[in-house]
Amino acid sequence: MRLMSIQLNESEPFDLDATLCCGQTFRWEKHGEWWYSVAKGKILKIRQTNNRLVFENVDSGFVKAYFRLDDNLLKVYSQISKDDHVRRAISVFRGLRILRQDPWECLISYICATYKSIAGIERMLFSLSRRFGEKIHFDGLDFHTFPTPRRLTRAHPDDLAKCGLGYRTKYVHETAEIINKNELKFERLKNTSYKEAKAELMKLPGVGLKVADCVLLFSLEKLGAFPIDVWIKRAITEHYARYFQKELILRTTSKRSLTSMDYEKLNAFGREYFGEYAGYAQEYLYHYERTHC
DNA sequence: CAAGTGCCTTTATC
DNA sequence: AGATAAAGGCACT
Numbered sequence: 001m002r003l004m005s006i007q008l009n010e011s012e013p014f015d016l017d018a019t020l021c022c023g024q025t026f027r028w029e030k031h032g033e034w035w036y037s038v039a040k041g042k043i044l045k046i047r048q049t050n051n052r053l054v055f056e057n058v059d060s061g062f063v064k065a066y067f068r069l070d071d072n073l074l075k076v077y078s079q080i081s082k083d084d085h086v087r088r089a090i091s092v093f094r095g096l097r098i099l100r101q102d103p104w105e106c107l108i109s110y111i112c113a114t115y116k117s118i119a120g121i122e123r124m125l126f127s128l129s130r131r132f133g134e135k136i137h138f139d140g141l142d143f144h145t146f147p148t149p150r151r152l153t154r155a156h157p158d159d160l161a162k163c164g165l166g167y168r169t170k171y172v173h174e175t176a177e178i179i180n181k182n183e184l185k186f187e188r189l190k191n192t193s194y195k196e197a198k199a200e201l202m203k204l205p206g207v208g209l210k211v212a213d214c215v216l217l218f219s220l221e222k223l224g225a226f227p228i229d230v231w232i233k234r235a236i237t238e239h240y241a242r243y244f245q246k247e248l249i250l251r252t253t254s255k256r257s258l259t260s261m262d263y264e265k266l267n268a269f270g271r272e273y274f275g276e277y278a279g280y281a282q283e284y285l286y287h288y289e290r291t292h293c
Numbered sequence: 294c295a296a297g298t299g300c301c302t303t304t305a306t307c
Numbered sequence: 308a309g310a311t312a313a314a315g316g317c318a319c320t
Contacts, residue, residue, distance in 0.1 A: 023301065114302040120317065121301085166315025171303085208303045229301035257302065259310075286301075298320085307311080 006053045006060055006069070013073050015095030016048040022287040024218055025099055026109055026122045027129065031141065038129075039066065039102065041145050043138040057138075068097045071223075080274045080281040085239045089288035098283060099218060103186035104179060105146045106219035111171050111206040113214070120164070127163035128152075152176035171206025178204060190221045197222065209263050217279040226270030226278040228263050235289040236266055243269055 008014050020028045020035060028037040034047050039062075046055040046063070055063055064070060073095075081087050108128075113121045125146075132147035132155055152160070153176045160169045178184060184204070189197040197220060201212040213227035226232075233252055241249045244265070252262055274281040 110301080111303095113300095115300060115314080116302090116316090117300045117318075119300095123317090161315080164316070167303090167313085168315080206303065210302060214301075227301070230299085231301065256299085257311095261309085263302095290301090296320100299318090300316105303314090305311100305313085307309100 003054055003056050004060055005055070006063060008051045008053065008069075011074055012069065013095040014048070014053070014067065014069065014097060015093065016046065016053070016067075018093045018096040018287070019067065019099065022093070022096055022283060023118050023290070024283060025101060026113075026118070026125050027105075027146070031139075034139075036138070036141070036143065038133075038136065038143050038145050041134070043136055043143055045139070066100055068100050071097065073097065076277045076280050079277050080284075082273060082281075083239075085235075086274075086281055086284060089284040092292065093284055093287055096284065096287065098223065098279060100221075101219040102146070103189075103215065103219040104149060107175065107179075107201075107204070107207070107211075107215050108146075108152075108172055110211045110214040110218075111175060111204075112165060112168050114168065114206070114208075114211065124164045124168075128160070128165075131159065131163060149176045149180040153180045168206060171204075174205045175207070186220065189216075194222050194224060198225075209260060209267070213267065217282070223277050223279045224271055224275070226267050226274070226282045228258065228266045228270070229286070231286050231289040232270075232282060233258065233266065234293075235285045236269070238293075240269070240273075243273070 016035065028035055034045055037044050042057060044058050046053060053063065077090055081090065109121065109125055112124050129144035129146050132151050133144035136143045136145065152172060157169050157173055160172060165172060184200060189200060194216065197216055198212045201207050201215055210227050210229060213225045216222035217225035217227060237249050237253050248262060248265060252258060270282060271278045
């Protein structure tokens with residue numbers, strides 16, 4: 001198997017570990033110095049040494065697309081650096097990039113992600129793949145492809161539940177049926193406006209405001225999407241309270257879940273305040289809130 | 294060790 | 308319409 005590499009220069013910061021550990025993706029595993037995952041039915045194996053990305057089994061075009069090396073991160077930074085707090089988060093995780101994930105896997109992942117810890121999400125998704133995906137042997141390790149829509153349609157709900165999906169079982173199964181019937185085309189959503197694409201996604205069972213925003217940001221080219229989860233809610237109430245009415249801040253700090261009205265307010269703030277690349281700001285704030293507070 | 298809390302929320306029901 | 312409760316289960320305290 002041939003090793004290939006990409007040389008990164010100063011103007012294109014990239015940090016592989018930060019990118020894969022920030023909680024946007026759930027099916028990567030590190031063995032020794034190498035990161036492994038399965039994408040498009042193939043093993044992706046990659047490592048970073050300083051300014052060099054070394055990878056195997058995939059071509060550089062795929063690596064550039066998947067890791068969004070086509071994003072001008074310096075331009076992104078200059079646009080989202082609106083205050084000291086984001087600037088701090090950016091400086092800590094400099095090189096973290098949004099991934100360009102597969103929409104189907106991303107959709108199911110975030111339907112499963114509701115009300116669940118990251119470790120729990122990873123367990124569910126590995127379990128789903130082990131049970132319903134295709135096994136691939138590589139470097140003496142076993143990997144599994146992510147199950148296709150058709151395969152999940154055929155799966156018995158009891159067997160989905162055995163993967164720890166709980167109340168999400170029905171949502172995953174019904175969404176798989178809709179996608180399998182090709183009633184929602186991801187490629188079309190990429191070329192549709194943020195608002196319209198979000199409304200389309202929210203017709204799917206198990207997809208609300210937050211899940212839709214995650215799928216749009218991580219797999220459908222909507223870098224301006226700004227998902228609001230408990231951590232971002234915390235970051236906003238702690239560092240951006242001055243932009244909101246006192247009652248909203250009180251409500252969101254005292255209650256566990258957001259009303260859809262309050263979600264819309266926090267979401268609109270993020271998108272307007274940070275601009276075109278608000279999703280990047282979200283990911284830096286999210287990761288910073290989880291690891292440094 | 295039991296019980297409580299929290300988890301990258303959505304939906305059903307009042 | 309707008310608020311509230313219920314929905315796996317697991318990890319952590």
